[in-house]
Amino acid sequence: MSGTGTRVFVARLAGTNVFDPIGDQVGRVRDVVVLLRPKGAPRAVGLVVEVPGKRRVFLPLTRVTAIDAGQVISTGLVNMRRFEQRPFETLAVGELFDRTVQLADGSGTATVEDVAMERQRNGDWLVSKVFVRRHTGRTGLLRRRGEPELLDIDAIAGLARTAADAQGAALLLAQYDELKPADLADVLHDMGSTRRMEVAAALDDERLADVLEELPEDDQVAILSHLERTRAADVLEAMQPDDAADLLGELPDDQQAELLALMEPEEARDVRRLLAYEDNTAGGLMTTEPVILGPETPIAAALAHVRRKDLTPALASMVFVVRPPLETPTGRFIGVVHLQRLLREPPHEAIGALVDTDIDPVPADAPLLAVTRRLATYDLLAIPVVDDDRRLLGAVSVDDVLDHLLPEDWRETDEEVQPVPAGEVPAVRASGRGPIPRGGRRG
Incomplete structure (x- = not known):
């Protein structure tokens, strides 16, 4: 471990790579967990580390053997349980940065821009310094900010505030x-x-x-x-x-x-x-804004449409060709043109010559299972939805189908990868979000 008195600024620590003792990267530091106390300096107890899969886990500072320039070295024993912040914990980057505090000498207020923690003789890490900008006055509704200063922790008041006190979100969003x-x-x-x-x-x-x-x-x-x-x-x-x-x-x-x-x-x-439309039908699943074009549209123009930033990859995989009007519900549906086909043909050619008419559309009342089978049958990423007059109403994409096929709480379920010895096959298990067992993430 870096020696007693080592000072580490949290803003510089955020983004630092975390390695195990043999040099393999474990993840990247995203935040520092601190305990704010009514009296005495706040105590830093651990790091929030982002591991592969964008999961954030808790790494106790007791398992950190060194914090050096550009790297954090851990013991290698990382609990892969997802980090869940407890009520008495505060995230330095997420909750302290950009917070307004009072200066203890009564000279005014300041904004916190960074905090520094130092290792004590007993191994604890305490927040000892605060990097702030004093507020020098107001111009209209805007508060002017003065020169930055590095102050002792006891030179400020109001750092430990209730969760109901708002912190500006600008610095957090920047992270x-x-x-x-x-x-x-x-x-x-x-x-x-x-x-x-x-x-x-x-x-x-x-x-x-x-x-x-x-x-x-x-x-x-x-x-x-x-x-x-x-x-x-x-x-x-x-x-x-x-x-x-x-x-x-x-x-x-x-x-x-x-x-x-x-x-x-x-x-x-x-x-x-x-x-x-009913939820689990093609009408309830579809979007009304796929790429819809007339048959006379040049390939170059069609390719420009599928490059729209608001399109998902699934909806960008094909163009739906219809007779006017082009707004849903459209004129008569003709067929689809696949992106791969567009890329293989001359850009000046009209897309009407490339239409695939073998893709059978589904009616708006088609149940989810029928839509899923049709997507699987044709190996499609999206499928057209039409009314009784064969007018295009919209398209169902595979991501919309997956949202409805997966359990309702799938967004809240993690695939936890458990660390295993080299040479063994890692075990993966699903773990729902829930209370942390005693000793779970701290042990």
Whole structure:
């Protein structure tokens, strides 16, 4: 272990690789767990380490043998149980950074930008220093920030605050800026309710819409209900229509009607149409916004459409060719053109010459099992849904089917990889989120 008195700044520690004694990488540090006390310096008790699979686990500092430049060395004994924050624990990066504190000398307030912890003679790690920027006054509604200062922990007051006290979310969001929506949803799900609402409110509409689509239904409803009504409607508009319909379907009728009335008429129209279908049917599963083009469209233009950022890989795998109008419900459905075929032909050629007419569409009332069988039969990532007049209503993608085939709590179930000796086959077991047994993650 780095010697007594070693000072480690948490902001620099975040992102550092964690290795076992033989040099194999275990994961990467994402946060530091500290215990805030009414008297005395806060005590750091462990690291939140992100291991392969984007899982966050707890690594006690008692199992850290060295913290050096650019690396953390552990004993190699890492409990792979998912980290669950306890009520008396505080995350340094997630909850202390960007917090406003009082200066103990009465000279004003400051914003916490970093904290430093030092190892004591008895092996404990205590937070000894706080890196802050003083607030020098206000310009309009904005608080001016002064020069940075490194202060002793006893030079500030108000660091230990209740969970109900809000912390600015800007620095926390910066830590997760590059995460995919599903991974950010995983992070939000692990947060306390108050913190989750703060972070969700700080996301822009598009980002929040993407994250909501990846969260369990209970979290979706809680976050949407917490938003101001106009903003909630804006977020619903940014979601895929089928996901927005699923979420609205979980709300009471009066809230559902209020939000639909606040949405743009064209967006609300598609969602209302989807709400009319039974959940486990093609109509209830489909999206109304696949790539829909006329047969005269050049291949180059079709390829430009499938490059849309809002498309999932499944929906980008094919173009649905129809007669005008091109908005659902469209004119008569002609067939599909697969992405691979588009890539093999000259860009000036019209897609009407490439149409695959062998893919049988499904009716809106087709049950989930029939849709699943059709996808499997044709090895498809998406399948068209039509009405009795063969007008295209939308498309069901394989990811929508999987969401309904998996157990309701699949987003909350982890595949835990247990560390095993070299040369043996690792065992994988499913473990639902639940209370930590005594001694579970600390042992």
